[in-house]
Amino acid sequence: MTNEKISGMTISAVAAAAGVGESTVSRVLRNEGSFSHRSRDKVLKAAAELGYVPNRIAGSLASSGSRLVAIVVPSLTNIVFADLLRGAGEVLDAAKYQGVFGVSDYDPLKEQALIASFLEYRPAAVLLSGLEHSDESRKMLKSSGCRVVEMLDVGSDPIGTVVGFSNREAGVAAADYLQGCGYRTIGYVGHDLAADKRAGKRLEGFYAHLQACGLQLADREMTGGRSSVENGRNGLAALLGRRPDLDAVYFSNDDMAIGGYFHCLSQGIRIPEQLGIFGHNGLDIGAHLPTRLSTIQTPRVEIGRLAAQLAIEAGEEKIVDLGFQIVTGQTTKRSSSP
Amino acid sequence: MTNEKISGMTISAVAAAAGVGESTVSRVLRNEGSFSHRSRDKVLKAAAELGYVPNRIAGSLASSGSRLVAIVVPSLTNIVFADLLRGAGEVLDAAKYQGVFGVSDYDPLKEQALIASFLEYRPAAVLLSGLEHSDESRKMLKSSGCRVVEMLDVGSDPIGTVVGFSNREAGVAAADYLQGCGYRTIGYVGHDLAADKRAGKRLEGFYAHLQACGLQLADREMTGGRSSVENGRNGLAALLGRRPDLDAVYFSNDDMAIGGYFHCLSQGIRIPEQLGIFGHNGLDIGAHLPTRLSTIQTPRVEIGRLAAQLAIEAGEEKIVDLGFQIVTGQTTKRSSSP
DNA sequence: GTGAAAGCGCTAACAG
DNA sequence: CTGTTAGCGCTTTCAC
Numbered sequence: 001m002t003n004e005k006i007s008g009m010t011i012s013a014v015a016a017a018a019g020v021g022e023s024t025v026s027r028v029l030r031n032e033g034s035f036s037h038r039s040r041d042k043v044l045k046a047a048a049e050l051g052y053v054p055n056r057i058a059g060s061l062a063s064s065g066s067r068l069v070a071i072v073v074p075s076l077t078n079i080v081f082a083d084l085l086r087g088a089g090e091v092l093d094a095a096k097y098q099g100v101f102g103v104s105d106y107d108p109l110k111e112q113a114l115i116a117s118f119l120e121y122r123p124a125a126v127l128l129s130g131l132e133h134s135d136e137s138r139k140m141l142k143s144s145g146c147r148v149v150e151m152l153d154v155g156s157d158p159i160g161t162v163v164g165f166s167n168r169e170a171g172v173a174a175a176d177y178l179q180g181c182g183y184r185t186i187g188y189v190g191h192d193l194a195a196d197k198r199a200g201k202r203l204e205g206f207y208a209h210l211q212a213c214g215l216q217l218a219d220r221e222m223t224g225g226r227s228s229v230e231n232g233r234n235g236l237a238a239l240l241g242r243r244p245d246l247d248a249v250y251f252s253n254d255d256m257a258i259g260g261y262f263h264c265l266s267q268g269i270r271i272p273e274q275l276g277i278f279g280h281n282g283l284d285i286g287a288h289l290p291t292r293l294s295t296i297q298t299p300r301v302e303i304g305r306l307a308a309q310l311a312i313e314a315g316e317e318k319i320v321d322l323g324f325q326i327v328t329g330q331t332t333k334r335s336s337s338p
Numbered sequence: 339m340t341n342e343k344i345s346g347m348t349i350s351a352v353a354a355a356a357g358v359g360e361s362t363v364s365r366v367l368r369n370e371g372s373f374s375h376r377s378r379d380k381v382l383k384a385a386a387e388l389g390y391v392p393n394r395i396a397g398s399l400a401s402s403g404s405r406l407v408a409i410v411v412p413s414l415t416n417i418v419f420a421d422l423l424r425g426a427g428e429v430l431d432a433a434k435y436q437g438v439f440g441v442s443d444y445d446p447l448k449e450q451a452l453i454a455s456f457l458e459y460r461p462a463a464v465l466l467s468g469l470e471h472s473d474e475s476r477k478m479l480k481s482s483g484c485r486v487v488e489m490l491d492v493g494s495d496p497i498g499t500v501v502g503f504s505n506r507e508a509g510v511a512a513a514d515y516l517q518g519c520g521y522r523t524i525g526y527v528g529h530d531l532a533a534d535k536r537a538g539k540r541l542e543g544f545y546a547h548l549q550a551c552g553l554q555l556a557d558r559e560m561t562g563g564r565s566s567v568e569n570g571r572n573g574l575a576a577l578l579g580r581r582p583d584l585d586a587v588y589f590s591n592d593d594m595a596i597g598g599y600f601h602c603l604s605q606g607i608r609i610p611e612q613l614g615i616f617g618h619n620g621l622d623i624g625a626h627l628p629t630r631l632s633t634i635q636t637p638r639v640e641i642g643r644l645a646a647q648l649a650i651e652a653g654e655e656k657i658v659d660l661g662f663q664i665v666t667g668q669t670t671k672r673s674s675s676p
Numbered sequence: 677g678t679g680a681a682a683g684c685g686c687t688a689a690c691a692g
Numbered sequence: 693c694t695g696t697t698a699g700c701g702c703t704t705t706c707a708c
Contacts, residue, residue: 011686024694033688057395061700063688077424089441100438101438102437103427288568290600350701361678361703392701396702400684
């Protein structure tokens with residue numbers, strides 16, 4: 001009923017104990033090919049008694065194909081990427097794949113190093129965040145022959161399959177929404193956009209659409225570093241220090257926006273009358289602030305799930321835009337009185 | 339300068355191109371054993387020209403030892419576990435190991451299934467969260483012979499090495515702190531403690547110490563489900579509905595406490611005079627609320643780092659208590675006027 | 677310092 | 693339906 005040796009158990013030991021050939025054991029254990037009920041029982045019994053644990057390393061070598069899926073995220077301090085991992089993990093788990101993860105820290109070279117390491121394990125697929133990767137990364141990935149899925153954005157010249165939404169359009173939607181609420185003197189608080197390309201694309205869309213509406217960005221504060229509640233809070237303080245006349249602020253994401261929200265609370269700035277606040281991501285916490293945060297809901301878990309799904313199943317490479325949704329909270333005015 | 343075949347490149351191809359034997363290539367590439375400068379150059383040049391990517395699956399089989407480290411976390415919706423992954427990832431990455439993750443959803447049987455899958459990859463080590471695991475999990479792990487590190491708690495009868503802090507003592511410290519602040523009518527708001535054993539241990543310590551101080555828990559509200567800002571907010575509302583006389587509330591963790599904090603803000607309940615709020619974890623966001631959250635800071639990233647470190651280096655199994663720290667915020671009174 | 681050869685544990689034809 | 697036979701690509705003796 002228990003294992004005899006500490007992991008020295010092999011398929012041939014099971015075969016011997018069951019009185020069948022190795023390949024029969026292999027077939028039974030993988031439930032593939034054909035075998036009699038009798039063999040099946042004998043093998044299963046022997047395997048259980050011996051505490052046999054199949055060696056997938058050997059299996060992968062022999063069948064030249066692992067069930068590992070590599071996932072690279074830029075950060076784990078933002079719950080957004082944990083959501084991505086969670087979604088992907090669910091699907092991989094159900095399909096008996098293993099997720100291997102790495103954190104690139106928003107650094108293309110670090111990402112490249114991670115990819116290089118992952119490829120040595122001959123993963124079934126590689127999931128990446130965003131569409132921006134070093135040339136070397138693209139080259140390695142392409143010649144590796146394994147499936148590649150880029151997540152969280154959509155755009156041109158992808159490596160393989162893409163699952164996400166348009167960050168640029170999200171920025172456009174944010175601008176459209178704010179101007180529709182009647183805001184006219186709008187500022188922006190963001191973090192390090194050189195590293196976070198997707199936040200940069202949102203700002204770009206935001207900026208462009210403001211102009212298209214005959215408005216322009218009144219001022220902006222870039223805090224540098226990564227997005228955080230702290231940076232959002234300090235960023236808004238700095239921005240309002242220069243421009244107390246702003247009537248709304250767009251933040252690079254919800255973490256930043258929530259920081260701004262807290263700044264207003266502590267300074268007695270009335271939201272949304274005195275200042276409108278708009279974020280991006282639709283984090284749970286934003287829905288449970290004293291007043292609900294206006295933001296854009298992104299389908300992160302869905303993206304993770306679908307990315308994993310497309311990564312492990314056969315099929316054409318494609319670009320899937322899962323879209324996003326405006327969340328009308330209480331941190332922006334309702335009426336668009338002209 | 340580029341690869342010829344899509345991943346069909348093997349060590350023998352490199353050997354042939356470099357005009358040396360396979361074992362020399364192997365030695366050079368792993369920088370182990372001895373070889374001449376000349377061989378080194380030839381091998382490196384050939385490998386680069388052919389775009390050779392070593393196959394670690396084969397390598398692991400041959401050397402019977404993978405560089406995979408399995409990590410099981412109960413959840414990814416709480417940033418706490420992302421911190422753990424981040425800390426572990428940093429160390430594994432630097433040491434050229436790969437982290438393989440799985441989410442158990444606070445379910446011992448799901449954890450068991452994950453462990454079983456992981457073991458098939460013959461990981462160098464397995465990192466688990468908490469000390470509570472199914473008997474079958476313990477058995478598999480023990481007979482696997484691979485290193486096991488349990489994180490986030492300390493206690494008796496571990497499987498292998500332990501890196502964490504005492505959750506029970508954290509509960510005691512919370513009780514001690516609150517009574518020291520002068521609070522006397524104390525309530526508790528928690529989530530599903532049957533699943534989250536560590537939160538249960540904290541409550542146990544909290545409860546015991548209150549009694550030791552001649553106090554007792556005035557009332558408690560268990561929201562069920564997982565911890566979240568939403569549950570914390572609703573939980574506190576329910577609790578205060580029954581017991582408006584409470585002067586302080588201990589929450590199962592910071593997510594819950596922040597929910598409670600928001601409830602107070604929206605209801606105009608003055609913190610900390612009218613109601614004291616105390617959490618657990620020391621999340622970043624708690625430090626940047628309009629007023630700083632009083633809580634207990636836990637060294638999560640450190641735990642992840644050290645756990646990974648101990649997992650991959652040789653050495654005795656041990657129990658490391660990294661402790662925790664009371665964070666005196668503004669959501670609890672300062673004076674302990676009797 | 678270096679190459680030849682023997683596996684690592686399993687899967688994948690292939691005969692039976 | 694089942695056993696035998698080759699490898700999968702690499703590491704590891706072990707002579708040279």
